[in-house]
Amino acid sequence: MNSFVDTNVPISYCFNLDPFNRKSETIFKKYQNIYWSNTVLNEFKKTLNNKKNALRKFYTEFLIHLKKCSHFYEHQIEEYISSLKMSKKSLKHFKTSLILFWQIYIEERFPQIEMVKRSVEDLLIELNIIPYKNRKKLIEIIKTTPKRIESYENLLNKINELGVHYPDNEILLDAYDFNMNYCKALDFITFDLKCYEAASEIREFLFNEAKGIYDFW
Structure with a gap:
């Protein structure tokens, strides 16, 4: 096909x-x-570069926010997203991304804040590797x-x-x-x-x- x-x-x-x-x-x-x-x-x-950079910026700022928190749970995503000054389109995009992040990287319903921060740090490292690894695969x-x-x-x-x-x-x-x-x-x-x-x-x-x-x- x-x-x-x-x-x-x-x-x-x-x-x-x-x-x-x-x-x-x-x-x-x-x-x-x-x-x-x-x-x-x-x-x-x-x-690809623009999206990677936008995600890195968003999750870097999210990590800064987490460092000020004693806890952060999934039900707080909506409140956090609503506090950001972005266009409606961007808010929707990053809300979806954050929900997917929670599903993929967070294994517990009420995780310790340190676990959430480590997961964001892991994601930031992967954003410098995985998209470009996949790009190479697709170009081939x-x-x-x-x-x-x-x-x-x-x-x-x-x-x-x-x-x-x-x-x-x-x-x-x-x-x-x-x-x-x-x-x-x-x-x-x-x-x-x-x-x-x-x-x-x-x-x-x-x-x-x-x-x-x-x-x-």
Whole structure:
């Protein structure tokens, strides 16, 4: 089976605190041939560094907070997140990350504060290793498509009208070009809702299937 993946799929694979990490692992086990374009590859490298740095900053500040506490339990996550000055999108993202952190790294319901601090310290060390280890693995596994020459302006206009912005609009065109010229039986996979809707609704796309977050478990 062949697939073309949007940037969010390999990014989710690289971080165990990403809510779609298990879904991405399923994708890489399921498909025999997985492709991305240079557009995806370049965005992947940039996004991986940005996400790693953002997580390091968040958990470094969380560790500073923990050092002021006599205890910290799972039910305090909501209160801690609410105290932060961030956009709603960032607050939601880091709340999800912290809940996953608790599920993966904390083994007790009411842990000692020292255990929580050590777990954060372990995570901070792993953030300098695991994402880049996974990046190396993916770059060896995923095949890069030939460079797209055609601009497909009419198709680009239809994609833009559905609210899909750069670079996702260009990524869709890359997948379309590869599907039409090199690989007929191709699934297009993305965890972005607007990108998924465009891949599903625009009749010019002749992907074998367009798949999103609800297609994998």
